[in-house]
Amino acid sequence: MQNPHNAFDLCPDVTGVILAGGRSRRMGRDKATLEIGGQTLFERTLTMLQGIFSRVLIAGDRPDLATAQVPCVPDIYPGSALGGLHAALKAAATPWVFVTPCDLPYPDELLIRLMLDHREGHEVVVPRTPQGLEPVFALYHKNCLPLMEEMLRQGDYRIYDFYPQVRVHHLDVQILSADWQRALLNLNTPEDLRRLKKESLMSPPVVSIVAKSGTGKTTLLEKLITEMKSRGYRVGAVKHDAHSFSIDHEGKDSWRMTQAGADTMLITSPEKIAMVKQNNRAEEPPLTETIQTYFNDVDIVLTEGFKRSAMPKIEVHRRERSPRLLCRGEEHDSTLFAVASDEPLELDVPVYDINDAKGLCDLITECFLS
Template identity: 70%
Template sequence: MQNSQLGKMKTLTADVTGVLLAGGKSRRMGKDKTQMALSWQRLTMFERALELLQQNFPAVLIAGERPDLAKPDVPALPDIYPGSALGGLYTGLKAAKTDWIFVAPCDMPYPDQRIVERLLRYRNGYDAVVPRTPSGYEPVFALYHKNCLPQMEAMLQQNQYRIYDFYQRINIRYLDPLELPTGWQRSLININTPDDLARLKEERMTPPVVSIVAKSGTGKTTLLEKLIFEMKRRGYRVGAVKHDAHSFSIDHEGKDSWRLTEAGADTMLITSPAKVAMVKQNQNQEPALLDTISEYCQDLDIVLTEGFKRSSMPKIEVHRRERSEHLLCRGEEHDPSLLAVASDSHHELDVPVYDINDAAGLCDLIVKKFLS
């Protein structure tokens, strides 16, 4: 997050403790989920959840008897009433020194910062804020106030563990799909069984891709800039990929990064508080676009590319009459992946035609097709 965003989040979360639920036995999975690392991610699911909590909350604790996961600043506390999610919530809320806790599980591969922010925004006047989707409630990625403790304890002492029954006893605010950020379906996935894991590996949840194509000098980059600005203005996370048919270099001869690459590093990264840059050597063959996006763009809502006119991705063609009378994707070739045309002149086509400067209209189309 940028510094300004961090400042806002610190203000929002000064009275919230992050609680990582790790008291489950992973019986359905058959192995410890806290140690599972998805092959395309740099962290285990436990580490991803812990990172999210530590970035947002001044104090973090683990609810569950897991001394192997504890750190000097992240204690692990055995559940007071073991054996249920409600017991884990009670343990975390009882131990927290703040009025609120935000809970997260250790089996969520794509926990989303934006959902955290949204839940925090709606908490005033309520005892809990919980996402609610067509599949049900998401009780373990939610906010709870200490007002909940008496009702939790009363139920647990009577061996009642159903969180949904607990919700009937408190003043709760549900966040429904229209109030959740785009991409919530991906963010709220839990990995509970080997089948869940296999399905996730199969799908890889690649974000949708739209390619901006045109003949050279038509204005692809200009339109792409406007589209990125408009999508960001609407709150979407946007990736941009530019295709270069030739070899290129982003570092300059003589610089340290260039020297490390020249020395033979297969992957070279430069990190700073603001950015991370990576130079990764291809083995004399450009990887498939989908593979590249799957590897590097999993945390995005949409990827917009410049070029890739030979790909099968949905395309928006940019056209200027002074540059050419003919379109790339309609004419000698009929590209079935053409989504729309942005032009400075009139066309009768089988796809929508937008003014070349109508970034808002094109964004409406992209959102309707891929993000609704």
């Protein structure tokens, strides 16, 4: 069974909302512009939301973050997260909004899609963890708007005070995605940021090679791996397959073990080890989880695909394949940091010759391994 949510499905009746109107008092600086892994927290959240929703807006008076495609909405009742949610819900052209704060370093698409699956018959869908409700990482229907407005007029700013008057679905930890704690982690203080950056240094950096099919992703990836290995780096590689695949041959012992129901099956030899591991409920785990689990012995991981991930990307471009880039044009992917092209391009990121693996490796080394 394949995941029913194709990576390119966009939800048309929900607007993604980034809460970015707070003053970041405890952090002492604007949390939206804090950088993790070469991206601001705002950019990481925006990239993730644009992979799920056809409309995204910013709740808060933030023209510095806004674009023509992603407008900002100032609070009608300023001074609280509820005020931001109210303004966004009032401005949204869709019956639903999904709201998230701008200070989540590891936003998780699977968790959000799980919440979308549970909204039928309800007006609020909100995670409930041992620490309590997560009202600023939740789905809200337009029916909530009059109740929110009445609360704000009365000076009540606690989002969940109107919950008893609407149909609420609580998502408990038993059905949340496996890494819900990581997905709901937020940054409030300088110490939180220092701790996170220290932890992030323990994981290898990841660079995704993306392109339209038939453009030459694998060819470039092979050259990059060869070049990085020649420089003495330990390199991991991940190939993304949007469909089901099998590396077992029918009738072989390993195939028979997997068919019998083994959740994890290993083949070992003096030269190599191979593993077949079944994904729970046919759901592909987040790329960050895969990297942390299987690549702690390498210096860098190069992936093929993962267009919708929040990882830094190099796009491969061939004019005869398509005049348009995946990451520039209708979409502006803030994680793009270089392009490998067979023609000159005027872009806001460096453009290399499609065969210049050495130059691209120089850039990768400078950005992620220095």
